[in-house]
Amino acid sequence: KQEVTQIPAALSVPEGENLVLNCSFTDSAIYNLQWFRQDPGKGLTSLLLIQSSQREQTSGRLNASLDKSSGRSTLYIAASQPGDSATYLCAVRPEGAQKLVFGQGTRLTINP
Amino acid sequence: NAGVTQTPKFQVLKTGQSMTLQCAQDMNHNSMYWYRQDPGMGLRLIYYSASEGTTDKGEVPNGYNVSRLNKREFSLRLESAAPSQTSVYFCASRPKRGASVYEQYFGPGTRLTVT
Numbered sequence: 001k002q003e004v005t006q007i008p009a010a011l012s013v014p015e016g017e018n019l020v021l022n023c024s025f026t027d028s029a030i031y032n033l034q035w036f037r038q039d040p041g042k043g044l045t046s047l048l049l050i051q052s053s054q055r056e057q058t059s060g061r062l063n064a065s066l067d068k069s070s071g072r073s074t075l076y077i078a079a080s081q082p083g084d085s086a087t088y089l090c091a092v093r094p095e096g097a098q099k100l101v102f103g104q105g106t107r108l109t110i111n112p
Numbered sequence: 113n114a115g116v117t118q119t120p121k122f123q124v125l126k127t128g129q130s131m132t133l134q135c136a137q138d139m140n141h142n143s144m145y146w147y148r149q150d151p152g153m154g155l156r157l158i159y160y161s162a163s164e165g166t167t168d169k170g171e172v173p174n175g176y177n178v179s180r181l182n183k184r185e186f187s188l189r190l191e192s193a194a195p196s197q198t199s200v201y202f203c204a205s206r207p208k209r210g211a212s213v214y215e216q217y218f219g220p221g222t223r224l225t226v227t
């Protein structure tokens with residue numbers, strides 16, 4: 001059974017720092033991996049999608065990498081801003097499955 | 113494009129009451145999903161519909177029923193609500209493979225409390 005883990009559960013850093021969020025998954029047989037952002041009391045906003053054949057994706061200050069064989073992904077946020085404060089979720093779509101399997105998220109706080 | 117919409121946004125039910133959560137998408141997506149989000153549990157799949165006219169159970173289907181009314185709409189019904197169904201419910205849809213940037217698109221959620 002695929003399991004997704006995100007560590008740490010919470011992270012607090014000063015504004016302007018570069019930071020890395022981690023996601024690991026137990027089964028490397030995946031179609032893709034997606035990173036989401038969730039603001040308090042809100043829905044999920046898609047950030048980046050990495051297909052299983054890709055190594056990384058970039059969008060603005062965000063860069064996501066995927067190492068399928070080791071079951072790891074990282075989300076790199078450059079020059080963090082208070083507006084980046086949110087919970088970040090990663091999810092994988094296992095091969096042969098319709099659903100996404102989610103991690104429990106990392107709650108990120110950027111302090112001005 | 114409104115994307116994925118859900119109604120209602122908030123709902124309070126008493127134990128044993130029934131209700132239907134509505135979801136609609138205007139992106140012509142084939143697949144639709146219902147998830148629930150609970151503290152410490154992440155998002156878990158309740159039911160999904162791979163295409164109009166088909167539905168399948170996810171991880172936590174007990175106590176729920178679904179209807180894929182047409183390609184746009186996918187509803188979730190609680191026949192006899194229980195306090196354990198207090199949660200935030202998200203609907204999502206997915207385009208055909210390769211047809212879009214993202215894997216799944218999510219609605220804003222319905223916050224349900226069962227007392």
